[in-house]
Amino acid sequence: MSEKHLVCQGAVCKCNFGTTPDKLKVNTQSRRYINDKDGKQKLTATHVDIGSTFEKNTFGSCSKKNNTPCTAVVTQWSGYYDKIIIEDNGGMVLLEDSKATCPIGGTDCITIINHGQIAELGPKNMEKADQDIMKELCPILTEPEKPQHSLTFNTR
Structure with a gap:
């Protein structure tokens, strides 16, 4: 898998023949989340998320249809990761370099331009972080340093 991100609901996709991007919407399962500490927004996307699987279901104007409105439809995905299968829908997870086929645009005309995951800083991240680097960044x-008091004794 070599450092590729898994794709989740909200991933931004574009079509080679469209004018605007659209966000992926997972319709095939409702229990498997990634990159979502509350488990409410980032459903894991799989290769069985086909059909009308975008929020607006359009990539704007379609140059293949003489710049008439696009109706985004996915007939299949390629480049998915076959080592992880979601039990709920039998789907294999999409990777950030997965591509989709549209009946109008053809094979692999839809690409993912943002996988949808967002880094969230939490207490565990801070515990594992290099403190010297964190002070610089x-x-x-960083916690303020405690003042060092020098004590002097009067010995009269």
Whole structure:
């Protein structure tokens, strides 16, 4: 799999023949989330997410249809990861370089331009972070150093 991100609901896709991107919507399962600490928004996308599987179901004007409105339809996905299968729908997870086929645009005309995952900083990240690097990158997040008092004793 070599450092490729898995795709989730909200991934931004584009068609080679369209004028605007659209966001992927997972319709085939409702229980398997990634990159979502609350488990409410980022459903894992799979190769069985076909048909009208975008939020607006359009990529704007379609140059293959003389710039008339696009009606986005996915007939199949390629480049998915076959080592992870979602039990709920039997689908194999999509990767950020997966491509979709549309009956108008043809094979692999739809690409993923953003996988949909968002980095969220949490307490575990801070525990594992190199403290010297964190001080340089974001000095406001580091704990203030405790003042060192020197004690002097009067010995009279």
